Amino acid sequence: xNAIDLFDLRDHFTRRRILLCFNGPISHGLxxxxxxxxxxxxxxxxxxxxxxxxxxxxYIELTQNIRHYSKARGYDESDSAVTVVVAxxxxxxxxxxxxxxxERADGVQLLERIQQLAAMDKVELKAAYKEQxxxxxxxxxxxxxxxxxxxxxxxxxxxxxxxLSDLGGERVFFSVRAVI
Amino acid sequence: MNELNIEPTQSTxxxxxxxxxxxxxxxxxSFPENSYEFFGGVIDWIExxxxxxxxxxRLDLRLMYMNTSSVKAMMDIFDMLEDAYRSGRAVAVxxxxxxxxxxxxxxxxxxxxxxxxxxxxxxxxx
Numbered sequence: 001x002n003a004i005d006l007f008d009l010r011d012h013f014t015r016r017r018i019l020l021c022f023n024g025p026i027s028h029g030l031x032x033x034x035x036x037x038x039x040x041x042x043x044x045x046x047x048x049x050x051x052x053x054x055x056x057x058x059y060i061e062l063t064q065n066i067r068h069y070s071k072a073r074g075y076d077e078s079d080s081a082v083t084v085v086v087a088x089x090x091x092x093x094x095x096x097x098x099x100x101x102x103e104r105a106d107g108v109q110l111l112e113r114i115q116q117l118a119a120m121d122k123v124e125l126k127a128a129y130k131e132q133x134x135x136x137x138x139x140x141x142x143x144x145x146x147x148x149x150x151x152x153x154x155x156x157x158x159x160x161x162x163x164l165s166d167l168g169g170e171r172v173f174f175s176v177r178a179v180i
Numbered sequence: 181m182n183e184l185n186i187e188p189t190q191s192t193x194x195x196x197x198x199x200x201x202x203x204x205x206x207x208x209x210s211f212p213e214n215s216y217e218f219f220g221g222v223i224d225w226i227e228x229x230x231x232x233x234x235x236x237x238r239l240d241l242r243l244m245y246m247n248t249s250s251v252k253a254m255m256d257i258f259d260m261l262e263d264a265y266r267s268g269r270a271v272a273v274x275x276x277x278x279x280x281x282x283x284x285x286x287x288x289x290x291x292x293x294x295x296x297x298x299x300x301x302x303x304x305x306x
Contacts, residue, residue, distance in 0.1 A: 054283065064213060
């Protein structure tokens with residue numbers, strides 16, 4: 001087995017200005033710790049407190065959504081893995097990307113939901129948020145397409161984007177990208 | 181027990197319910213995984229307070245980041261206060277925020293849109 005070229009990996013992280021990257025099963029405690037590190041990095045980069053809170057909020061919603069989904073679907077540890085990356089864009093904005101395995105049908109539904117949210121303006125997103133907030137807890141809970149994604153869309157400065165990657169089996173890799 | 185005291189953690193706020201004074205304070209970040217579990221005790225305290233006397237109730241809030249499930253639990257709390265207010269009870273909310281972080285003021289203002297009881301949003305002088 002070839003050794004991983006650590007310098008090459010480091011170079012990639014540096015060039016893409018990746019501040020935080022995690023791949024694997026994630027606990028609530030780990031979400032907290034990585035979140036703290038993220039807030040500290042952003043504060044050290046002189047990011048405005050409100051923007052720090054938005055990036056942190058998107059990271060929390062996306063990772064907690066994945067944990068809720070994997071638990072609800074009864075996934076084992078390896079299928080519950082979270083892939084999350086936070087990077088600084090060329091224009092100084094921050095992108096949060098998060099992905100996980102989902103059932104194919106859920107993936108298709110999530111993709112449609114992201115496309116709907118991406119087509120909405122701020123006023124429509126606020127109305128959708130308030131409407132979802134008033135719905136009973138059970139509705140839309142399993143797909144994770146509830147309040148969390150609308151909140152992420154509201155905090156984003158660009159439309160959300162999502163992709164599905166086929167792994168040949170019943171489960172597909174769903175990935176969403178938010179730019180704050 | 182009529183006093184409620186919960187120490188803050190990284191993802192849950194401090195909670196202090198002072199029955200005799202009629203004041204419930206919450207402060208800090210709120211993003212537990214199970215917000216209904218966490219806020220259950222708070223909601224229970226408010227229910228008991230409102231049912232057990234006819235004295236005023238004030239919420240002093242210094243909440244900062246809230247995840248969406250905490251927002252939902254908070255909305256349930258404000259709905260309870262709204263119902264009490266509409267039945268003639270004196271209830272009020274004061275939400276203090278860091279003047280450098282307008283996002284907290286935005287969050288508080290959005291909650292206030294659905295409330296008719298006195299709801300002040302003030303800059304904190306710390």
